[in-house]
Amino acid sequence: MSTVTVDSAATLVRLANRIGEFFAAFADREEALDGIAQHLAKFWEPRMRRGLYVHLDGPSQGEGLAPLVREAVLTRRGRLEPLSAAPAPSAAGS
Template identity: 55%
Template sequence: MDEQNLIDMANRIGEFFESMPDREEALDGIADHIRRFWEPRMRRTLLATLDQPPADNEMSAIVREALLRHRASLTPVAPAVV
């Protein structure tokens, strides 16, 4: 998965929600969109970029904040091994 492409996609989602007057609603909207429409591998890769220094990627501040705030609910659950 191309990290930069995922960051670019997340930034576009962030741009849409950033125009909302209620910042909390915008942060929740970003996380909800990513949770509902991104497959687990995409979310895993994007969340892994949060552990890199901010200067290493071009993630917008609102997207970074949304991901950090909602990290637990965005982290895919590992499938049960039988």
């Protein structure tokens, strides 16, 4: 299991909360939640998302995460988790 240091967790929380601040202005809460999840899936590396999960699932239970961000990650987690690595294509004619 990977570990997340206090410093790295604080950085991930700060970054996620900044994304949440932007989407909090949306009038439609579902659109805001989708926007947060979409942003994390599109722009965060899988290891950053894993670090956020470790922080959320660990003893701290996501301490410091804004409620909107916490909800987006918990309710849309399936969209955020990276797909398993596909097998490498075989070289044709080798």
